Amino acid sequence: MVDGAALAAFSMRFQRPVGSVLKAHPGVYVGPELPASWEVFATSLKSVGGILMNAQPSQAQAIQAIIDMGRAPGRVVASASAAPLLTGVSGWETARATTTPQEWEDVDLAIIRAESACAENAALLVTSSSLPERALAFLAQRILVLVPRNRLIGGFMAAQAELAQRLAGGEALHHATWMSGPSKTADIEQTLVIGAHGVCALAVMPI
Amino acid sequence: MSVSAPRTPQFHIDSEKFLADKERVGWHDGALWHLRYKRDLASQLVPDWEKLRDQAAAIKAHVIDHIPELLSQFIKNAEAAGWIVHLAPEADDLKRIVLDVLKKNGVTKAVKSKSMLTEECGLNHHLEANGIEVVDTDLGERIVQLRHEPPSHIVVPAIHLKRGEIGELFHEHLGTAKGEDDPLRLTRAARADLRKRFIGAQAGLTGVNWAIADSGAIMVCTNEGNADLGTALQPIHIACMGVEKLIPTAADAGVFLRLLARSATGQPITTYSTHIRGPDPTRPGHQAHLVIVDAGRHRLFADDEHRRALSCIRCGACLNTCPVYRRASGHAYGTTVPGPIGAVLAPAMIGTAKAKELPFASTLCGSCTNVCPVKIDLHDQLLSWRRRLAREGHVPFSKRFAMKIGAQALSYPWLFALGGKIARTFWGLARKGIPGPHAGWTKHRDLPPAPKQSFRGWWKSDGQNLGNTTNKKDQDHG
Amino acid sequence: MTTPMDVHLFVPCYLDQVHPEVAMATVTVLRRAGCTVHYSDQQTCCGQPMANTGCADDAAVLARRHLDLFAGKTTVCPSGSCTSMVSHHYHDLGMRLSATDEKTMHRTFELSDFLVNVLGVTDLKARFPHKVSLHQSCHGLRELGLGVMSERRDPPKLGPAETLLANVDGLTLVVPERRDECCGFGGTFAVAEADLSARMGHDRCDQLSQGDAEYMTGNDQSCLMHLDGIRKRRGKGPKAIHLAEILACQ
Numbered sequence: 001m002v003d004g005a006a007l008a009a010f011s012m013r014f015q016r017p018v019g020s021v022l023k024a025h026p027g028v029y030v031g032p033e034l035p036a037s038w039e040v041f042a043t044s045l046k047s048v049g050g051i052l053m054n055a056q057p058s059q060a061q062a063i064q065a066i067i068d069m070g071r072a073p074g075r076v077v078a079s080a081s082a083a084p085l086l087t088g089v090s091g092w093e094t095a096r097a098t099t100t101p102q103e104w105e106d107v108d109l110a111i112i113r114a115e116s117a118c119a120e121n122a123a124l125l126v127t128s129s130s131l132p133e134r135a136l137a138f139l140a141q142r143i144l145v146l147v148p149r150n151r152l153i154g155g156f157m158a159a160q161a162e163l164a165q166r167l168a169g170g171e172a173l174h175h176a177t178w179m180s181g182p183s184k185t186a187d188i189e190q191t192l193v194i195g196a197h198g199v200c201a202l203a204v205m206p207i
Numbered sequence: 208m209s210v211s212a213p214r215t216p217q218f219h220i221d222s223e224k225f226l227a228d229k230e231r232v233g234w235h236d237g238a239l240w241h242l243r244y245k246r247d248l249a250s251q252l253v254p255d256w257e258k259l260r261d262q263a264a265a266i267k268a269h270v271i272d273h274i275p276e277l278l279s280q281f282i283k284n285a286e287a288a289g290w291i292v293h294l295a296p297e298a299d300d301l302k303r304i305v306l307d308v309l310k311k312n313g314v315t316k317a318v319k320s321k322s323m324l325t326e327e328c329g330l331n332h333h334l335e336a337n338g339i340e341v342v343d344t345d346l347g348e349r350i351v352q353l354r355h356e357p358p359s360h361i362v363v364p365a366i367h368l369k370r371g372e373i374g375e376l377f378h379e380h381l382g383t384a385k386g387e388d389d390p391l392r393l394t395r396a397a398r399a400d401l402r403k404r405f406i407g408a409q410a411g412l413t414g415v416n417w418a419i420a421d422s423g424a425i426m427v428c429t430n431e432g433n434a435d436l437g438t439a440l441q442p443i444h445i446a447c448m449g450v451e452k453l454i455p456t457a458a459d460a461g462v463f464l465r466l467l468a469r470s471a472t473g474q475p476i477t478t479y480s481t482h483i484r485g486p487d488p489t490r491p492g493h494q495a496h497l498v499i500v501d502a503g504r505h506r507l508f509a510d511d512e513h514r515r516a517l518s519c520i521r522c523g524a525c526l527n528t529c530p531v532y533r534r535a536s537g538h539a540y541g542t543t544v545p546g547p548i549g550a551v552l553a554p555a556m557i558g559t560a561k562a563k564e565l566p567f568a569s570t571l572c573g574s575c576t577n578v579c580p581v582k583i584d585l586h587d588q589l590l591s592w593r594r595r596l597a598r599e600g601h602v603p604f605s606k607r608f609a610m611k612i613g614a615q616a617l618s619y620p621w622l623f624a625l626g627g628k629i630a631r632t633f634w635g636l637a638r639k640g641i642p643g644p645h646a647g648w649t650k651h652r653d654l655p656p657a658p659k660q661s662f663r664g665w666w667k668s669d670g671q672n673l674g675n676t677t678n679k680k681d682q683d684h685g
Numbered sequence: 686m687t688t689p690m691d692v693h694l695f696v697p698c699y700l701d702q703v704h705p706e707v708a709m710a711t712v713t714v715l716r717r718a719g720c721t722v723h724y725s726d727q728q729t730c731c732g733q734p735m736a737n738t739g740c741a742d743d744a745a746v747l748a749r750r751h752l753d754l755f756a757g758k759t760t761v762c763p764s765g766s767c768t769s770m771v772s773h774h775y776h777d778l779g780m781r782l783s784a785t786d787e788k789t790m791h792r793t794f795e796l797s798d799f800l801v802n803v804l805g806v807t808d809l810k811a812r813f814p815h816k817v818s819l820h821q822s823c824h825g826l827r828e829l830g831l832g833v834m835s836e837r838r839d840p841p842k843l844g845p846a847e848t849l850l851a852n853v854d855g856l857t858l859v860v861p862e863r864r865d866e867c868c869g870f871g872g873t874f875a876v877a878e879a880d881l882s883a884r885m886g887h888d889r890c891d892q893l894s895q896g897d898a899e900y901m902t903g904n905d906q907s908c909l910m911h912l913d914g915i916r917k918r919r920g921k922g923p924k925a926i927h928l929a930e931i932l933a934c935q
Contacts (some may be wrong), residue, residue, distance in 0.1 A: 001292075002286070002294060007294065010294045012275075014505060016272055022269075023265070023268040023269045029461075029462055097489065098489075099491060105402075120465075120475060134487070135436070138435045138439060139436070156461055156465055156476065157458075160460060161458045163457060164458040167424055167484070174486075175482060177481040178476060178480040180476045180478050180479075184430050186363065189238065191390040193394040196430065197401060197432045222878070247835065530867045566739075567877065569871070569874070570870065570882075571824075572867035572871070578836045590736075590739075606877075610743045615746075618746060623729045627701070647877065647878075647879030651886070652915050655914070658702075661701050662702075662705035663724075663726045667726065
């Protein structure tokens with residue numbers, strides 16, 4: 001625990017003088033309502049280097065095609081929350097609960113389930129509740145994110161407000177990440193390179 | 208391995224050095240303008256852009272006025288979530304605390320994602336001097352780390368370098384082929400090398416974008432995924448944050464998340480925007496430390512005229528748009544944070560005497576103020592620092608003297624008129640070069656031809672009596 | 686334009702001595718717009734060089750003179766930055782400002798702003814059959830708001846200079862790439878950081894040369910003087926001409 005006296009001394013340095021007029025919080029910002037449209041999502045996703053996949057001709061066949069696209073002999077690992085969605089698909093394993101996440105180092109394709117998606121910026125939400133196997137989503141070379149079709153939110157203000165309530169409201173979330181496209185960098189001469197440290201490719205499939 | 212302690216900035220000398228390579232200046236200017244251009248495109252797609260900036264500015268103003276309250280609320284929630292919270296009043300405290308944690312746990316290898324705060328405090332140097340290997344994992348930071356130089360930009364740290372230079376560096380350190388300068392292949396080589404380091408490290412250090420008071424979570428945003436790989440694998444996470452990073456709620460973070468990446472690189476949001484709260488429950492024994500740092504921020508806080516500069520979210524937009532930064536490069540500023548915001552922060556952080564050149568490294572064009580997502584009035588802040596510097600005697604005597612004499616002479620219209628007349632008489636001789644303190648003008652420019660008479664002369668002889676005069680634009684023999 | 690308006694000319698110091706033709710053209714334009722022009726030769730300088738160097742006390746001496754001389758008058762100035770100094774920055778100098786001072790500051794206008802937004806005059810019956818690129822000077826644009834700033838997402842509108850130029854007979858307006866990039870003048874910056882300033886000026890000259898522009902214009906002669914100095918030294922690029930001079934041409 002932080003020592004009370006140390007905290008008091010630290011805080012004193014940032015105390016406005018008695019009698020200062022202090023600025024109130026401006027209130028919750030809602031912003032304009034943006035359409036919860038998969039078309040808008042697709043445009044945003046494309047702009048950040050991701051690919052939107054349709055569950056056609058069937059969900060299982062579409063996922064199978066993505067798995068088979070991989071350069072063998074990579075491992076395909078599905079998060080525990082995604083596994084139930086993979087009936088009828090072959091060539092994958094379920095992520096075991098582990099204390100040494102390094103073991104996913106050689107994963108070629110990770111299949112995970114996002115809790116929601118945001119059209120404004122193509123961000124996909126994964127948290128410790130849907131993805132306790134957090135490292136899997138970053139160590140894999142490629143990632144397929146399955147997201148419930150009815151969990152698309154238009155604007156990011158609304159999307160983040162929902163998460164904010166969960167974080168403040170007592171849900172024991174350890175981590176929550178908005179992922180928008182595959183990892184990328186432009187640190188060498190401003191040239192965009194997809195695939196920095198995280199995944200080199202990201203596909204999204206509404207389910 | 209790392210850069211030594213910050214030195215006294217010498218903007219004039221260092222910017223001239225950079226300017227000497229004309230081709231590189233043009234390229235540097237273009238690369239940064241490209242970021243500004245992408246920022247413009249991205250902001251055009253946001254219908255409430257200006258309102259969003261207003262909201263962000265208002266949240267930050269509220270935060271700055273309520274740091275003690277937010278801090279105790281945050282610490283209470285953070286400790287409840289399992290964070291081990293440390294307070295670091297000075298940069299030395301940060302260095303001591305981090306080293307202690309690492310030593311106690313026998314850490315010899317650490318990875319670090321981008322943190323301007325630890326850069327500012329010289330953390331890497333301190334850890335390395337004490338036998339701990341610290342690897343910067345942001346690609347740009349890794350590049351400048353291998354070159355033993357500081358970042359030249361807060362978002363794109365290696366923007367001053369060309370691919371060929373990076374290729375050579377990687378050939379030497381990462382064994383890429385000689386002459387290889389393809390950004391994709393160079394990035395892949397760094398990926399392969401750093402992946403091993405992420406996996407082998409016993410601790411991960413990160414910065415903090417926001418610390419959320421009502422939940423005890425912090426946020427870290429990267430495009431490369433390095434903050435996530437640098438926290439999800441190692442047994443220890445140490446997050447270092449400046450105290451100004453507090454915000455009331457995660458909903459407030461939504462406002463900043465919509466602004467940050469668009470302002471920085473033109474992306475709609477950073478690729479990975481991660482909230483982390485305490486140790487990872489799936490990894491027994493995982494430790495999560497949080498160091499809350501002052502390191503001079505209270506001096507800025509105590510300064511009524513410049514306190515609002517604490518609002519900065521380090522997006523780099525003011526650097527990208529600054530016509531001076533684009534042509535001087537970040538290293539000329541000699542501070543961890545360069546550009547307009549750097550020149551505003553430096554006098555408070557390192558002292559007016561050391562930073563005296565920086566507020567003058569600007570034309571006061573005001574573009575920085577307009578791009579700032581949290582609406583810091585940057586160019587006015589630079590101007591107010593100039594007044595402070597003059598009051599404290601940090602403006603060179605020659606300049607102050609010239610201004611004093613000027614103000615006195617200009618208080619007498621006859622003296623002004625006489626001076627003008629004399630100057631016009633000798634003007635012709637000086638067209639290609641004037642002596643004295645204004646030699647800088649004719650170093651690069653011709654003087655305009657001397658007019659036969661001044662406006663006041665013309666008004667007295669003709670102007671006041673004439674009707675409409677016709678214009679003749681033919682006198683200029685350019 | 687039915688009632689003639691009394692305007693008091695505020696001629697920036699360097700314009701008076703080095704570029705009288707710009708102030709002369711300003712007189713022409715204001716008279717053509719139906720104004721009665723007054724000028725006091727007691728004026729010297731608004732104090733901007735001192736203020737921008739941080740020497741607030743020295744600037745305040747000149748600011749006091751200026752405010753007393755123009756007390757309560759409608760003042761017009763053919764320079765965005767000098768206008769902005771009076772209307773926006775006299776607050777920064779630590780001087781006591783009376784209600785009359787505030788009114789004087791408030792009634793100080795940049796020429797194109799005055800013509801279009803105060804008088805409502807948009808066509809000065811000028812003729813200038815050339816390709817002209819417009820340099821939006823920073824203080825006129827970003828402090829006085831004389832146009833849409835490229836950084837901001839405000840509703841589109843035409844600035845007063847663009848409005849006036851659109852009605853000049855024969856003129857083709859060229860909008861340069863990076864339409865409101867700084868030219869690098871910056872007052873004493875032009876001398877103190879001469880190399881940087883010159884590099885910015887060179888780059889700006891290049892941008893203003895686009896579209897085969899023969900002239901570059903703007904509402905601030907200080908920027909134009911810097912750009913023209915560079916243009917002459919390097920021997921290429923469009924010639925500088927102040928907006929008032931174009932509007933005075935017939």
